[in-house]
Every structure is written in structure tokens, then in C-alpha cells.
Amino acid sequence: MKTDDLIDMLGTNVEPVGKTAGRTLTLTIAGGALIAGSVVLATMGARPDLLASTSALFLCLKIGLMLLVLVPASIFLGRLARPGGEKRVSLVLLALPFVAVAGLAIAALSITPKSHWSAAIVDDEWLECLISIPVIAIVPFAAIIWAVRRMAPTDLVRAGAVSGLVAGCLSALGYALHCTGDSIPFIAIWYGGTVVLCTLAGALLGPRLLRW
Amino acid sequence: MDKDQLKPFMLKSLRGDDAAHRELLARLSRHLRAYYRGKLSRIGRSATEAEDLVQEALMAIHMRRHTYDPAEPLMPWIYAIARYKLIDHLRHTRASMTDVPIDDVDPIGEEDDASGVESSIDLGRLMEGLPEKMRTAVKAVKLDGLSVSETAAKFGMSESSVKVSVHRGLKALAAMIGREKTS
Structure with missing residues (x-):
């Protein structure tokens, strides 16, 4: 085929293009938050002590921390979904909250007697947390990948990783409604760790799922 | 090359202007042809193969034009697509990526090239x-x-x-x- 013939074809009855590309992705992320929250409340229920002051404090802490990652990650995903967008994201910025919480966790442990370490880290809920966050992340992840595929990412590893990161954060946000693991080291390891796991899974899957 | 001289055509084509869209694609095809021939000739690939890529990239630009943000300059967006399609092509035709210096640009230059080469x-x-x-x-x-x-x-x-x-x-x-x- 001659390239001119292709151009003739593409240039006949050109459809106007609306500005919906970024909006679909934003709506998908918002929808993912609703899904993750509803799944947690429907299957596991809210934590029974939700209204007690210390548990409310820790719930706010978890939500605040997740938003600190989720908001910039969502903005970066919007950039990564467009050609060349990988030049305008900073993965270091996304890693900062994780480093900060890890630092706080080490500080908290350093002032905790060693005999109490295992209670702080391996709460009753650690296994549930380890399993729940990645499992709840699956549906939001699939939805986000669907939305990113409609755009045009040109760095599939990073686009996949940040898709996984956003899905992991959405899942952790939902799971926080249920989880009673209230200690900084617990949050650092079981929330931080599982969200990092989701990010790595996204990085591995990105090149397969997002190719266009 | 004035980097953004093609942007007005893109803005019109996003609004559904046939003539602007053709002009845009025709001019971009010359940029893309120079780019892909430059890269592929270094690893002994044919002009036909370069033309295949030109057409694949044009098709991609057309189908994905909703991802172009009019507030941004046009050519980096084009170049990112061209580069993505080159890397994807090399990966799937088993050429080692190290054979082609993908990043030492050669910014996409417009070559006067009255080519009659057809793609495969x-x-x-x-x-x-x-x-x-x-x-x-x-x-x-x-x-x-x-x-x-x-x-x-x-x-x-x-x-x-x-x-x-x-x-x-x-x-x-x-x-x-x-x-x-x-x-």
C-alpha cells in the first residue's frame, strides 16, 4: 500500500475528537475507590470500634497516608497514559511516603522494648491484610488497565507499575475501613509492603497488558 | 525546523477538518520516513520495512489522537509514538535493541523524499x-x-x-x- 492511499483514507470524513481521554481514567479511579470500599464493607464489614477515638485516629492516619500516595500517583498515571508522559513523572516522589512511614516505623520500634516488637508487627490481622489488599486490588486494577489501554502509554513498565500502585492504594483505602491493626510498624509493613507488591505486579504485567 | 509549525494542523484535525488532517499526516509521513529509514538502514533493513512502520505510526497517530493534549507541543507527542512503535517493532522482529542507537537523535528531520516506496x-x-x-x-x-x-x-x-x-x-x-x- 502507498502511504498516500492510507492518508487519503484516514483523511476522509475525519471524526472530531472530544476531550474525554483523561476524564475516563479519573472516573475509573473514583469508581475503583467505590468498588474497593463496598467490597470491604459488604464482605468483611467495618471495624467494630470505628467510632472510638484512637481507632478513628489510626483510620485517618491510614487514609491520609494512602491519599498521599494515591493523589500524585493518579496524576502521574494520567501523564503516563499519554505518549511521552513518562518524562513528566517522578517515581522518587511516589516513593517518599513509603520511605517516611518506614522511617517512622523504625523510630517507633526503637522506642519499643524488643519483647513487644512482635505484637507491634505481627498483629492478629497481618495475614488477612497481606492477602486482602492484593485480592481487593484486582478489580480496580483491571478497570484501570482497561482505561489506560484506551489511551497510549509509551513506557509500559512504568504505566503498569503506577496502575498497580493506584489499584493497591484504592484497595488499602477500602481495607482500612475494616482493619484493626493499629501501629505504625504494622501499617508500614503490611500496608506499605502489599501496596509495593501490587506495584511490582503491575510493572511485570504492564508490557503484556498495555501493548498497542 | 520550527517545532510547532504542524500544531495548527493538528488542532484543526481534532475538530474534524479533513484537509488539515491530510496535510498533517502527509507532512508527518515525511518526518517519520526520514526517522525510520535512518534508524533501520543502520541495521540493514529495507525501505519497505521503514514504510511499514511509517504507516503503522500514522495509523497510531490517527487512532490515538485523543491522547494529545492541545496545551502541549505536538512534536514530542509524535516522537514518543514513533519511538514506541520502533522499539515495539524491533522487539518483535528480534533485533537487539543495542543495535540501533534509539536515543541519539537525529530529531525527526523532514527529508525531501519523493518516495514511491510501498509498504508490504x-x-x-x-x-x-x-x-x-x-x-x-x-x-x-x-x-x-x-x-x-x-x-x-x-x-x-x-x-x-x-x-x-x-x-x-x-x-x-x-x-x-x-x-x-x-x-
Whole structure:
């Protein structure tokens, strides 16, 4: 085929293009938050002590921390979904909250007697947390990948990783409604760790799922 | 080269201007041809193969133009697509990426190149592979130049169904071009 013939074809009855590309992705992320929250409340229920002051404090802490990652990650995903967008994201910025919480966790442990370490880290809920966050992340992840595929990412590893990161954060946000693991080291390891796991899974899957 | 001299054409083409869209694609095809020939000739690949990539990239630019942000300059967006398609192509044709210096640009230069080289892609044959409804719609609207309403009346389809079929048909063709070339 001659390239001119292709151009003739593409240039006949050109459809106007609306500005919906970024909006679909934003709506998908918002929808993912609703899904993750509803799944947690429907299957596991809210934590029974939700209204007690210390548990409310820790719930706010978890939500605040997740938003600190989720908001910039969502903005970066919007950039990564467009050609060349990988030049305008900073993965270091996304890693900062994780480093900060890890630092706080080490500080908290350093002032905790060693005999109490295992209670702080391996709460009753650690296994549930380890399993729940990645499992709840699956549906939001699939939805986000669907939305990113409609755009045009040109760095599939990073686009996949940040898709996984956003899905992991959405899942952790939902799971926080249920989880009673209230200690900084617990949050650092079981929330931080599982969200990092989701990010790595996204990085591995990105090149397969997002190719266009 | 004035980096953004093509941007006005892009903005018009996003609003559905046929003439601007053709002019844009024609000019971009010269940039892309120079770019792909430059890269591929270094690893002994043919001009036909470069032309395949030019067409794949044009198709990608057309199908993904909704991801262009009008607030941004145009050429980095184009270049990112061109580069992505080159890397994807090399990966799937088993060339080692280290053979081609992908990043030492050569910013996409416009080469005066009255090329008659055809790609290895046979549009007619690809069209045969489309489901009937898409083929009918693409042929009428994109090849025969009938308007959407004329096509709808002629084939007893609704206008929205024609639009959807054209869009899906082009998307399917883009995917086929990606698989077809030099495979």
C-alpha cells in the first residue's frame, strides 16, 4: 500500500475528537475507590470500634497516608497514559511516603522494648491484610488497565507499575475501613509492603497488558 | 525546523477538518520516513520495512489522537509514538535493541523524499479480514467518501451504528497492520 492511499483514507470524513481521554481514567479511579470500599464493607464489614477515638485516629492516619500516595500517583498515571508522559513523572516522589512511614516505623520500634516488637508487627490481622489488599486490588486494577489501554502509554513498565500502585492504594483505602491493626510498624509493613507488591505486579504485567 | 509549525494542523484535525488532517499526516509521513529509514538502514533493513512502520505510526497517530493534549507541543507527542512503535517493532522482529542507537537523535528531520516506496501491507486484503458490517462502513465512509448519513441511508443502518462500525473497523485495521507488517 502507498502511504498516500492510507492518508487519503484516514483523511476522509475525519471524526472530531472530544476531550474525554483523561476524564475516563479519573472516573475509573473514583469508581475503583467505590468498588474497593463496598467490597470491604459488604464482605468483611467495618471495624467494630470505628467510632472510638484512637481507632478513628489510626483510620485517618491510614487514609491520609494512602491519599498521599494515591493523589500524585493518579496524576502521574494520567501523564503516563499519554505518549511521552513518562518524562513528566517522578517515581522518587511516589516513593517518599513509603520511605517516611518506614522511617517512622523504625523510630517507633526503637522506642519499643524488643519483647513487644512482635505484637507491634505481627498483629492478629497481618495475614488477612497481606492477602486482602492484593485480592481487593484486582478489580480496580483491571478497570484501570482497561482505561489506560484506551489511551497510549509509551513506557509500559512504568504505566503498569503506577496502575498497580493506584489499584493497591484504592484497595488499602477500602481495607482500612475494616482493619484493626493499629501501629505504625504494622501499617508500614503490611500496608506499605502489599501496596509495593501490587506495584511490582503491575510493572511485570504492564508490557503484556498495555501493548498497542 | 520550527517545532510547532504542524500544531495548527493538528488542532484543526481534532475538530474534524479533513484537509488539515491530510496535510498533517502527509507532512508527518515525511518526518517519520526520514526517522525510520535512518534508524533501520543502520541495521540493514529495507525501505519497505521503514514504510511499514511509517504507516503503522500514522495509523497510531490517527487512532490515538485523543491522547494529545492541545496545551502541549505536538512534536514530542509524535516522537514518543514513533519511538514506541520502533522499539515495539524491533522487539518483535528480534533485533537487539543495542543495535540501533534509539536515543541519539537525529530529531525527526523532514527529508525531501519523493518516495514511491510501498509498504508490504495490503489494505485490500486486510479489509477482507474485517467483519462485514465494519468493512461496509469503512469502505463507504473512508474509501468511497460517502457521508455518515448517506451511508446510513444506503445500507439501512443507524448513523450511530455507522460511526461505531467505522471506528471499530479502523481500530481492527490498526491492530492488523501491527501484526501484518514483516511478520
